[in-house]
Amino acid sequence: MTPLVDFSRRYHFSASHRLHVEHFSDEQNDETFGKCNNPHGHGHNYTLEVTVRGPVAPDTGMVVNMVDLDRVIEERVVSRFDMQNLNCDPDFKNVVSSTENLCRAAWRLLKETSFGTAKLERLRIEETINNFFEFTGENAGEEA
């Protein structure tokens, strides 16, 4: 019975997207997505907050080594989406590139990742400082 601590780290990436549903009419897309449906796309500076939960290792005082966490998040998520058009990513071939779906895509990219003795607890993506989305995946009994 080891007490668990959540360790969180924030990362940044910039990407463009367009919220659009193929089988909607132009009017439906405009009505649903408004400015976000601009055919040329638009972009955001996203902030990804990754939380892992685990026991604190007695010899390091850490839940996870920040350097290792930074490397894996950079490799698996940030480098994939940074300076890209999300709509061109295979993950958004069949779903809208909303930040809700971006949370789920990032979760899928990380769910099999080993964080040592820690486990992925929560992802939070801030699309702007006023809009953010959180996903806890299987912790809330949901498939990404």
Added chain:
Amino acid sequence: MILLTRRADFSAAHYYWNENWSPEENLRVFGKCANRNGHGHNYTLEVTVAGEVDPVTGFVVDLKKLKDVMNKEVVDIYDHRHLNHEIAEFKHRMPTAENMAISIWERLENAVPRQLPGARLQRVRVYEMDDLFADYYGPATVNA
């Protein structure tokens, strides 16, 4: 039940070093954080308490009293100190954000209900930097 959170700031020095390891091993695991001359951070502490809203005052707790407890039990003790050298709990516990969250919980868990009747400690969050923080929800959060 309502959750109420108060923030406080303090500045302190620390370094990471495990006496049982060689200097090379310390440098490999802790990198720049192993500089034994120390380095420092502006920490932000967030303390969340849970309780019912008093029908007369509309308060969960008197925020001034919560501030006083945080100052007396934590901020006045940690602020402008070297955590490794001057704070008892970090003589044998690495002063990481994770361990600081646990240590601050231990400093507050009795003081909060004693000083703030009706409230209980819900969460301690320690920001070491804007993009790095640890949360502790108490010893009840354990491995299943």
